[in-house]
Amino acid sequence: MRMQRPGTGNPPEPHESARNRPLANQFTVVYESPEPPRIYAYSPGLTRLPGGRLIATMDQGGAVASLPGVRRDKWLWCGKVFTSDDRGRTWVHRTDMPMLHARPFVAGDALYVLGHSGDLIIMRSDDAGETWHEPVAFTEGQHWHQAPCNVHYARGRVYLVMERHADLRQPWCAGLAPVVMSASLTDDLTRREAWVFSSEFSFQDAMRIAGPPRLVGVPFFKPGLTAPDNRADRREMNPPGWLETNIVQFTDPDHVWHDPTGRTFHLFLRAHTGTTNLACLAKAVESDDCSSIAVSLENAPSGEPILYVPFPGGQMKFHILYDEKTRLFWLLSTQATDSMTRPERLPANRYNLPNNERHRLALHFSKNCIDWCFAGLVADSGDAGQGRHYASMVFDGDDLHILSRSGDARAKNAHDGNLITFHTVRRFRELAY
Numbered sequence: 001m002r003m004q005r006p007g008t009g010n011p012p013e014p015h016e017s018a019r020n021r022p023l024a025n026q027f028t029v030v031y032e033s034p035e036p037p038r039i040y041a042y043s044p045g046l047t048r049l050p051g052g053r054l055i056a057t058m059d060q061g062g063a064v065a066s067l068p069g070v071r072r073d074k075w076l077w078c079g080k081v082f083t084s085d086d087r088g089r090t091w092v093h094r095t096d097m098p099m100l101h102a103r104p105f106v107a108g109d110a111l112y113v114l115g116h117s118g119d120l121i122i123m124r125s126d127d128a129g130e131t132w133h134e135p136v137a138f139t140e141g142q143h144w145h146q147a148p149c150n151v152h153y154a155r156g157r158v159y160l161v162m163e164r165h166a167d168l169r170q171p172w173c174a175g176l177a178p179v180v181m182s183a184s185l186t187d188d189l190t191r192r193e194a195w196v197f198s199s200e201f202s203f204q205d206a207m208r209i210a211g212p213p214r215l216v217g218v219p220f221f222k223p224g225l226t227a228p229d230n231r232a233d234r235r236e237m238n239p240p241g242w243l244e245t246n247i248v249q250f251t252d253p254d255h256v257w258h259d260p261t262g263r264t265f266h267l268f269l270r271a272h273t274g275t276t277n278l279a280c281l282a283k284a285v286e287s288d289d290c291s292s293i294a295v296s297l298e299n300a301p302s303g304e305p306i307l308y309v310p311f312p313g314g315q316m317k318f319h320i321l322y323d324e325k326t327r328l329f330w331l332l333s334t335q336a337t338d339s340m341t342r343p344e345r346l347p348a349n350r351y352n353l354p355n356n357e358r359h360r361l362a363l364h365f366s367k368n369c370i371d372w373c374f375a376g377l378v379a380d381s382g383d384a385g386q387g388r389h390y391a392s393m394v395f396d397g398d399d400l401h402i403l404s405r406s407g408d409a410r411a412k413n414a415h416d417g418n419l420i421t422f423h424t425v426r427r428f429r430e431l432a433y
Helices: 204-210
Strands: 029-034 037-048 054-062 081-084 092-097 100-106 109-118 119-125 153-154 157-165 176-184 195-197 241-248 265-272 276-284 292-296 306-311 319-323 329-332 362-365 373-380 386-395 399-406 418-424
Touching: 029 037, 029 081, 029 399, 037 109, 037 386, 037 399, 037 418, 054 100, 054 109, 054 399, 054 418, 081 100, 081 109, 100 157, 109 157, 157 241, 176 204, 176 241, 176 265, 176 276, 176 292, 176 362, 241 319, 319 386, 329 386, 362 386, 362 399, 373 386, 373 399, 373 418
Parallel strands: 037 100
Antiparallel strands: 029 418, 037 054, 054 081, 081 092, 100 109, 109 119, 153 157, 157 176, 176 195, 241 265, 265 276, 276 292, 276 306, 319 329, 329 362, 362 373, 386 399, 399 418
16 A cells, blocks of 8 residues: 655744744645545544554545545445554555544544544444444434544543534534533444433524623624625635534542532533634533433533633634643644734635634643643644644654644645645643743
């Protein structure tokens, strides 16, 4: 199988100080589109096996049905799985998969990939990704979503979030409900009965309970086109909503949302508001026997419900990992620099609205997921049309590996990129202060 060729990022300008240089602008290409104007690179997922092997997943978008051999039976085999045994320097394509928005994760002695093709689909490997069992569908006739976000482990169980379109009458993320999925690490997770699915709590449910947000400028733009001459550039505001959920637990007993029983989880979701640096917040409470999980809004100590929290890069898909060594949460997200520019004055190669800047990845750390400290700029393409975004990450000893949805000068735009790139931040814990 062909190894992917290495690539290079944009090197810093000679006058840049070390403090301002991106931490990991150099990269290796894991996947490259065969037709950048028509076939796009989406949804990078990344995990590390106990022996050190890295597993990368992604999917192709656009005109994928025209690719030779991509359709089999009832499914479109648009996803791909790659492995690396040299810490990301070279990659081997192992298999294709009939799903998108997939993420790899380990449970017990098995490796899984969970995603969807409308319905939820899961695949299993028992030999570290060398070979794979046939995919299994968990649902029929449903509509699921969720870009690859984090995976949480606690008390011998695995927890992650997928999102179901609970109300198809609502546009895009306004009708999405995050669904926490939990299973024992010792079960065969290709069996639907091995999983506990949480209750569904959509953005519209939050609006019905607490009313529309006030005094935070949401939505920032009036829904609809922001200028009549910008339809071709998709400068359009959709109704507010949430999507792309990460799940965390607060184990610090000093945290105001700490649950000493260990049954409460917190969900941080990308906030679709038209503005920047806000995330949505919800909570998930598990029953004592692990048989059910209820999702709802969180409350402040005052009793007031909370929907939005300050969050760097919360306007775009982000990834959170908790590090036991530093007892810190690490956040990989998209940095915004010009969200107050009037839409009609954006550069021609800027995708969508001003808050939709996609070419700068940033790293932050926090002890509580509310107060975030800037650790550094991870990668910057140097061009608004060449994405570095929608990334996943994994710890590997003292280093932090990152898989980014990226593009170069051949990309259609920052959203529809042509590359999946691999980056490494060396000795990342030294960035904490």
